[in-house]
Amino acid sequence: xxxxxxELKAGLKPFFFWTxxxxxxxxxxIVKSGAAMADGAFMTELIGKFPRIVIAVMGMANVDISNFGxxxxxxxxxxxxxxxxxxxxxxxxxxxxxxxxxxxEFLFTKPRSRAFILARKLLAxxxxxxxxxxxxxxxxxxxxxxLGVEGDYTGLFLRFSFSMWLVGVVFFALAAMFSASFxxxxxxxxxxxxxxxxTYALAVVCxxxxxxxxxxxxxxxxxxxxxxxxxxxxxxxxxxxSVALAxxxxxxxxxxxxxxxxxxx
Amino acid sequence: MGHAIETNKxxxxxxxxxxxxxxxxxxxEGEIFGFIGPNGxxxxxxxxxxxxLIKKTSGNASIFGMDCEKDKxxxxxxxxxxxxxxxxxxxxxxxxxxxxxxxxYKKDCTQRIKELADVLSLDLNKKIxxxxxxxxxxxxxVQGLLHSPKLIILDEPTSGLDPLMxxxxxxxxQRENERGATVLFSSHIxxxxxxxxxxxxxxxxxxxxxxxxxxxxxxxSYKKVSFTTQSPLADFALPGAAQIQQDGAxxxxxxxxDINALLGKLAGLSLVNAxxxxxxxxxxxxxxxxxxxxxx
Numbered sequence: 001x002x003x004x005x006x007e008l009k010a011g012l013k014p015f016f017f018w019t020x021x022x023x024x025x026x027x028x029x030i031v032k033s034g035a036a037m038a039d040g041a042f043m044t045e046l047i048g049k050f051p052r053i054v055i056a057v058m059g060m061a062n063v064d065i066s067n068f069g070x071x072x073x074x075x076x077x078x079x080x081x082x083x084x085x086x087x088x089x090x091x092x093x094x095x096x097x098x099x100x101x102x103x104x105e106f107l108f109t110k111p112r113s114r115a116f117i118l119a120r121k122l123l124a125x126x127x128x129x130x131x132x133x134x135x136x137x138x139x140x141x142x143x144x145x146x147l148g149v150e151g152d153y154t155g156l157f158l159r160f161s162f163s164m165w166l167v168g169v170v171f172f173a174l175a176a177m178f179s180a181s182f183x184x185x186x187x188x189x190x191x192x193x194x195x196x197x198x199t200y201a202l203a204v205v206c207x208x209x210x211x212x213x214x215x216x217x218x219x220x221x222x223x224x225x226x227x228x229x230x231x232x233x234x235x236x237x238x239x240x241x242s243v244a245l246a247x248x249x250x251x252x253x254x255x256x257x258x259x260x261x262x263x264x265x
Numbered sequence: 266m267g268h269a270i271e272t273n274k275x276x277x278x279x280x281x282x283x284x285x286x287x288x289x290x291x292x293x294e295g296e297i298f299g300f301i302g303p304n305g306x307x308x309x310x311x312x313x314x315x316x317x318l319i320k321k322t323s324g325n326a327s328i329f330g331m332d333c334e335k336d337k338x339x340x341x342x343x344x345x346x347x348x349x350x351x352x353x354x355x356x357x358x359x360x361x362x363x364x365x366x367x368x369x370y371k372k373d374c375t376q377r378i379k380e381l382a383d384v385l386s387l388d389l390n391k392k393i394x395x396x397x398x399x400x401x402x403x404x405x406x407v408q409g410l411l412h413s414p415k416l417i418i419l420d421e422p423t424s425g426l427d428p429l430m431x432x433x434x435x436x437x438x439q440r441e442n443e444r445g446a447t448v449l450f451s452s453h454i455x456x457x458x459x460x461x462x463x464x465x466x467x468x469x470x471x472x473x474x475x476x477x478x479x480x481x482x483x484x485x486s487y488k489k490v491s492f493t494t495q496s497p498l499a500d501f502a503l504p505g506a507a508q509i510q511q512d513g514a515x516x517x518x519x520x521x522x523d524i525n526a527l528l529g530k531l532a533g534l535s536l537v538n539a540x541x542x543x544x545x546x547x548x549x550x551x552x553x554x555x556x557x558x559x560x561x
Contacts, residue, residue: 105348111340113338259320261279
């Protein structure tokens with residue numbers, strides 16, 4: 001067994017539980033979509049009575065949940081958060097797990113560079129993140145089919161799943177950078193989780209503003225807005241920004257990891 | 266013969282906290298070199314710097330003439346390391362961990378794993394989480410030796426091993442040394458270093474305070490002497506005696522000198538009891554401070 005396979009094996013159990021959560025969220029969400037659409041006018045009126053900040057926090061701003069696409073877009077906001085948290089967990093784990101488990105003296109005294117080891121760990125984590133997004137697509141297609149949703153939404157599912165993957169990759173890389181930069185694993189993990197929370201709060205602010213402008217750049221949760229994806233578009237410039245940010249965070253993660261002292265954290 | 270390990274003013278600070286300061290070591294190829302000092306003296310810091318686990322603050326360190334930071338990967342292919350506390354992937358069986366460990370080296374280690382496990386009476390099919398501390402240590406020994414390294418670095422290796430297994434372990438290390446391996450043996454127990462090593466460096470508060478051969482250490486080593494007389498002595502003095510403490514009829518001191526002179530002095534006293542033994546490591550270090558050699 002080589003390092004990459006060992007990392008895949010180690011990540012299997014948590015992946016299974018995260019996937020279970022994703023499955024439950026999508027199937028339960030799509031089941032609810034039937035009820036929402038059955039009385040669409042009432043739902044729209046009801047939600048219209050909510051304060052705007054509540055609508056923004058719930059990810060319902062600028063969408064019409066009386067149709068399946070709108071409802072699915074709201075559901076995807078939650079899967080974006082789920083993926084961001086999972087990505088943070090993966091990034092933090094890839095950098096800090098050996099130190100937390102105190103197995104670093106075993107692994108990092110083997111004839112491999114730190115960059116080699118970290119690259120395999122990050123690659124294994126990326127595989128899980130990619131499969132996670134692919135399963136989002138699969139579960140969405142299956143749930144829609146199972147529940148008899150009319151119309152072909154495969155393109156919509158694909159756009160949302162790809163966006164979800166990109167958001168996950170940004171948070172994954174950010175968490176890896178934080179974990180490599182902070183002297184304690186706990187502080188690294190906390191920084192990653194705070195980043196998810198902070199950027200979600202910023203996403204709410206974006207939804208409250210008529211023209212969020214540059215604020216949008218600071219929250220990956222609004223790189224791929226519902227209304228744009230539902231309209232059949234895809235913000236390629238923000239996809240490129242996501243890739244560029246992830247690459248920059250990963251370069252910094254490698255840089256910091258190479259220079260840090262390894263020890264029990 | 267060249268140096269297996271060489272450090273020149275190797276220094277490591279953790280922020281403002283002292284790790285090691287100006288450590289100069291030269292371990293010859295083929296020797297068993299002891300590295301002794303109390304807990305927190307800087308033994309593990311030195312070893313971790315050599316292995317590239319932590320980054321030096323200043324100075325140089327090389328193994329087989331290669332720089333410990335720049336040539337780390339090449340160096341580690343020739344090094345076997347056994348840390349003081351062993352932590353492995355609990356859910357793995359010993360054999361799986363050892364195969365995983367072997368996968369990092371460009372050689373087939375299957376036979377060697379079996380041989381070492383037999384010598385140490387280690388059950389390879391047991392899960393690591395179900396093992397006692399001693400058995401985990403055995404797994405550590407096998408993983409450190411399975412690739413027949415040219416340099417073996419042992420950091421407090423005997424903790425957790427019962428006395429019988431300690432003897433087996435020392436025999437194993439001596440066989441590795443006869444095969445040609447150099448050994449760096451770190452410990453806070455003077456007796457086990459004296460048992461196996463050719464030379465020893467003594468480290469105290471991050472600095473090397475002495476470096477000598479084991480023969481020299483034995484010849485010049487301090488003895489801990491205590492005796493009880495029938496009536497309290499007014500005063501006791503003997504050339505070579507240090508840290509003399511008198512408590513009623515009981516006198517104790519550390520002695521470094523001619524053993525005949527000591528026995529002659531004791532013979533002239535009216536003794537109830539007398540004891541001459543190896544001093545504790547801490548007591549030896551006190552001598553370094555009292556003689557102002559701490560910065561030597």
